[in-house]
Amino acid sequence: MLNIAIITKTVVPIVSTVKVDERTGSLIREGVPTTLNPWDYAAIELALKLREEYGGKVVAISMAPPFARDVLEDIIGMGVDEAYLVSDRAFAGSDTLATSYILAAAIRYVMPDFDIVLAGQEAADSLTSHVPAQVASFLSVPYLYYIVNIVKIDLVNRIVNVERILEDEDRIEEFKVKLPAVFSVYKKNIILPIRVSRKIEAKINRKVKMITNRELNLEQSRIGLSGSPTRVSKVVNYTLEPRRPAKVEKNSEEFAKWLLEIVQEKLRERQ
Amino acid sequence: MSVLVYIDYVPATRQPRQESITIVDVAREIASKLGTDVEGVLVNSVVVATKMRDMKILPRIYNIRLKNVPEGTYIPTLFGDALVEFCKKRNIEVLLFPATQRCREIAPYVAAKLDTGLVADVAELYVDERKEVIAVKPSFGENILAHIYIPDRKPKMFTVRASARKTPPPQYEQCELVHEEVSVPDSGKIEYVKSGQVYDPDIDILPERHDIVIGVGAGLSKESIDLIKAIAKKLGIGVGATKKITDKGILSTKFLIGESGKIIRPRIYVALGISGAPQHMTGVKDYEMLIAVNVDDRAPILNYSTHFYKSDANELVRKIAELVLR
Incomplete structure (x- = not known):
């Protein structure tokens, strides 16, 4: 039996629609369409696979404004046992540190006897990869990023051997980890499609549950804007003076030759 | 007060990552604008510390030694805890990491333990007229460049994309190598087993x-x-x-x-x-x-x-x- 908590994020698929509150520097997410972070599918898939093999329970936890409920309903449809939306006005403006603090408290609240916390490698909109390590820090458990494979699990001693990939070092590493632990799952480890066929039935039978700060009872100084060490000083549009390129009028063979000549000339200069 | 650069390396080969060298260029620039020292730090490798010393691109490099842990063993919580203990004893203004995958793994843990802010994957760093260190991070794809800073906390932490920077020239007559032992909590919960190189034809x-x-x-x-x-x-x-x-x-x-x-x-x-x-x-x-x-x-x-x-x-x-x- 394994108790698995997945931390997921709702992200903005159409990136250009995001606006920033100029007063606080926080993102205005209301009214912006959201979807499940694409890299979280890998974590959900791994969780369901582990439950299939070893039994146990899988819960999904997401911190987001109330409108993210739809995304969690979809996750229930994929086959997780329970889904929790962590949402409160007091949480608004949280950076990654405050978010991790809140999520760690939510995991303790929902699944105090968790064995594994799984997350996607990064969020497709903010790309920080901070949350899994910081959640592990607040939960005081070991963690590893970029997991590609669970080699074996010793359920009696609660020890798991995992393999992870470091793409920028071309290296695979194996570790032996005593549970409970936090893992982020390598983003290209997705074996789609997930079991979406159970979606509608599951959605009817199991509702997304809400967690607010009434349940978690966290100090204001650790959450929201006041619990966030980072500040956005300004947000600027990326603008540039447009260039006026020379339009090359040649047939494709001439152009290919012209291009190669330029490249080879520069290569000769270098030598 | 200092600007500290974390030196990332491949544990199995004890080779410093190129980004650990080019990020020194960024660190020197920030340190000179803040009027502070610049120093390097790494965890548990005499081999890497010596290689970096010989480049003379930093005036001082700290090698945090871990008792009973052989060189070449990497565990994120172990390296993270070592850095945390090291930082707690010092007045570090800015802590920079190259944005390698290993550093992207360690840095958020260290930031949480030190209860400070971290900005990920920074494209550019500058110091404004109030002497605040500001990170420029492209966000949400289209058109947005967020300028982010960390008021009131220390160290201000950043993972920086430095691969396009040039290798800084040697600038110091001597680079002092300081080996410092720290004791970290038992990491018995996680053990390094083995690693292998994946051949990349590209x-x-x-x-x-x-x-x-x-x-x-x-x-x-x-x-x-x-x-x-x-x-x-x-x-x-x-x-x-x-x-x-x-x-x-x-x-x-x-x-x-x-x-x-x-x-x-x-x-x-x-x-x-x-x-x-x-x-x-x-x-x-x-x-x-x-x-x-x-x-x-x-x-x-x-x-x-x-x-x-x-x-x-x-x-x-x-x-x-x-x-x-x-």
Whole structure:
């Protein structure tokens, strides 16, 4: 039996629609369409696979404004046992540190006897990869990023051997980890499609549950804007003076030759 | 008060990462603007510390030694706890990490333990008139550059994309090497078992290794991209890609240019089938020539180009392949 908590994020698929509150520097997410972070599918898939093999329970936890409920309903449809939306006005403006603090408290609240916390490698909109390590820090458990494979699990001693990939070092590493632990799952480890066929039935039978700060009872100084060490000083549009390129009028063979000549000339200069 | 640079290395080979060297260039710049010292720190390797010392690019390097842990053993919580203990004893203003995958793993843990802020994957750092260190991070793709800072906490932490920076020249007569032992909580909960090298046949065409780079975008088929790789190998130039290409898995993220990928400074950038979205273009800087090939002669890439050729890029790739690969 394994108790698995997945931390997921709702992200903005159409990136250009995001606006920033100029007063606080926080993102205005209301009214912006959201979807499940694409890299979280890998974590959900791994969780369901582990439950299939070893039994146990899988819960999904997401911190987001109330409108993210739809995304969690979809996750229930994929086959997780329970889904929790962590949402409160007091949480608004949280950076990654405050978010991790809140999520760690939510995991303790929902699944105090968790064995594994799984997350996607990064969020497709903010790309920080901070949350899994910081959640592990607040939960005081070991963690590893970029997991590609669970080699074996010793359920009696609660020890798991995992393999992870470091793409920028071309290296695979194996570790032996005593549970409970936090893992982020390598983003290209997705074996789609997930079991979406159970979606509608599951959605009817199991509702997304809400967690607010009434349940978690966290100090204001650790959450929201006041619990966030980072500040956005300004947000600027990326603008540039447009260039006026020379339009090359040649047939494709001439152009290919012209291009190669330029490249080879520069290569000769270098030598 | 100091600016501290974390030196990342490959544990199995004890080779410092190139980004650990180029980030010193960023650190020196920030330190001189703040009027502080710059120092380096690494965890548990005399070999790496000695290699870095001999480069004389930093005045002082600390090697945090871990009792009973052999060199070459890496565990994120172990390295993180060692750094935390080291930082607690000192007045560190700024702590910089190269944005390698290992550092992206350690830094957030360290920030949480030190209860301080961290900005990820920073494209650029500057010091403003109030002497505040500000990180520029492209966010949410299109058009947004967020300027983020960390008031009232120390150290201010940043993971910085420094691969496009130059290797800083030796600047110090001597580099002092300080070995310092710290005791960290028992890490018995996680054990390093083994590691292996995955052979990467594309290593010699990675974009940061070349000053001529062909960029490939969504306008190219997988077959065309395979041809481009072969052409690049033959000519001895680099290949870069947009996020659409790496997300599809056609090329690995090592080829990714722009947001969440690499920043390069090529002399010539040949943009094939690239529309020119800002999240890609923020990664291509200071080029002399940008030659774009696209079917759409109103694509944003024109705003960046020195030369434009209207064509299906796939057709052009076949022509180049005929010339180069025959």
